[in-house]
Amino acid sequence: MLHIYEMLRRAPRHVSFHTPGHKRGKWDITELSFSDNLSAPNGVILRAERDIAQILGSARSFILTDGSTCGVLCMLYASKVRRLFVPRDAHRSVFHGCKLMGIEIVRGGEDGGELPRVTSAEEIEAAEAIDGVLLTSPDYYGRIPDLKAIRAACDRRGLLLLIDGAHGGHLHGEANYAGNYADLWVDGVHKSLPALTQGAVVSARTQALGEALSEAADIFRTSSPSYPIMASVEYAVKAKKNEKVRKYAICLQKKCGIRNQDWTKLVVPFGGAADEAQRYLEKRRVYAEFNDGNFLMFYISDRNRLRELKRLDRLLCKLKRAPAAARPAHVRGARRGAVVLLPPQEAVGKTCAKSFGLFPPCIPLAAEGEIVTSDDAARLARARGTFGTEEGKISVYEG
Numbered sequence: 154m155l156h157i158y159e160m161l162r163r164a165p166r167h168v169s170f171h172t173p174g175h176k177r178g179k180w181d182i183t184e185l186s187f188s189d190n191l192s193a194p195n196g197v198i199l200r201a202e203r204d205i206a207q208i209l210g211s212a213r214s215f216i217l218t219d220g221s222t223c224g225v226l227c228m229l230y231a232s233k234v235r236r237l238f239v240p241r242d243a244h245r246s247v248f249h250g251c252k253l254m255g256i257e258i259v260r261g262g263e264d265g266g267e268l269p270r271v272t273s274a275e276e277i278e279a280a281e282a283i284d285g286v287l288l289t290s291p292d293y294y295g296r297i298p299d300l301k302a303i304r305a306a307c308d309r310r311g312l313l314l315l316i317d318g319a320h321g322g323h324l325h326g327e328a329n330y331a332g333n334y335a336d337l338w339v340d341g342v343h344k345s346l347p348a349l350t351q352g353a354v355v356s357a358r359t360q361a362l363g364e365a366l367s368e369a370a371d372i373f374r375t376s377s378p379s380y381p382i383m384a385s386v387e388y389a390v391k392a393k394k395n396e397k398v399r400k401y402a403i404c405l406q407k408k409c410g411i412r413n414q415d416w417t418k419l420v421v422p423f424g425g426a427a428d429e430a431q432r433y434l435e436k437r438r439v440y441a442e443f444n445d446g447n448f449l450m451f452y453i454s455d456r457n458r459l460r461e462l463k464r465l466d467r468l469l470c471k472l473k474r475a476p477a478a479a480r481p482a483h484v485r486g487a488r489r490g491a492v493v494l495l496p497p498q499e500a501v502g503k504t505c506a507k508s509f510g511l512f513p514p515c516i517p518l519a520a521e522g523e524i525v526t527s528d529d530a531a532r533l534a535r536a537r538g539t540f541g542t543e544e545g546k547i548s549v550y551e552g
């Protein structure tokens with residue numbers, strides 16, 4: 154039963170002297186006598202959240218209409234951690250949340266290489282004086298850390314485990330699902346399940362953490378949540394899986410993708426030919442999720458049609474693939490002098506004052522305090538979307 158959808162479907166036609174101002178969206182309504190209230194639910198939304206919690210295996214789950222970004226902020230707040238292990242491939246929302254809440258970051262994961270390294274249990278064992286661990290699982294490249302070993306390491310050390318599953322909403326019911334291991338976790342329902350953009354869920358393993366999460370959701374969620382997004386989240390979590398698409402995606406991955414553990418992310422190495430491959434595909438109106446200068450990532454979901462995958466398969470066969478180039482590692486620099494905005498090429502060798510990177514995958518290329526490399530500058534120059542930049546310039550210490 155889809156509680157929110159049914160309520161919207163049966164909503165009476167009425168004269169609107171309430172928000173939103175467009176007055177004409179049958180489903181785009183606000184909190185009315187029949188539509189419940191996300192911030193203190195006791196009707197259809199409560200029933201939807203309870204069903205979602207049961208499906209995801211949580212003590213409490215909260216629907217979010219503000220993306221996984223809001224979920225990350227809620228998790229960080231509810232965890233009350235002070236010193237958190239954060240891998241290099243964390244999304245920028247994690248860094249923003251830590252800054253906002255005064256959480257000290259212990260950065261994990263070796264830098265350099267073709268892709269950011271996946272966190273290991275050994276790294277967690279070795280990290281000093283931390284009281285929590287945050288992982289991205291799966292990451293934007295479909296890789297999943299050894300969650301069982303990491304959970305065991307957290308248990309040995311009494312650490313809270315937070316998982317940013319912005320890309321793992323489709324994994325519930327499977328062995329690699331974040332909710333099987335985490336104390337607090339986010340499901341980015343809109344990315345890999347058929348929900349509207351910004352639909353997400355944040356969940357807690359225990360009632361006590363659920364209460365803390367409830368307080369956090371009250372702080373970070375909008376007070377004007379979108380009913381179409383809420384309904385789509387409930388729908389997406391309950392939606393059926395499409396085995397045919399999944400099987401084809403796995404075959405495609407074996408044929409031309411990197412080895413990962415997530416069929417929804419087809420990551421194809423093109424090396425120096427990545428831009429050319431992207432142009433070729435877009436000319437034929439096929440758009441990938443992102444091009445990081447080395448890999449094209451194709452985001453697949455149960456809602457892709459089989460014929461779309463077959464078309465992608467045919468097109469990829471025509472394209473030359475090349476091994477991805479490794480990136481040089483960053484070293485830490487001195488924070489000397491004023492902060493200035495410079496074009497990336499002129500900033501090479503200076504210390505980064507504000508993390509920047511490609512958008513997506515929204516993982517910092519260089520983080521605050523690291524020396525900007527010529528590789529960073531070259532990637533920014535080619536990128537279509539960036540973050541942490543202002544009119545193409547980046548913030549560095551004058552030195």
Ligand SMILES: Cc1ncc(COP(=O)(O)O)c(C=O)c1O
Pocket residue numbers: 219220221222223225243244246289293317319320341351353513514515
């Ligand atoms: C790993 C990760 N976490 C969090 C987010 C934020 O998700 P949203 O865009 O739904 O706020 C993203 C977005 O790309 C992400 O890749």
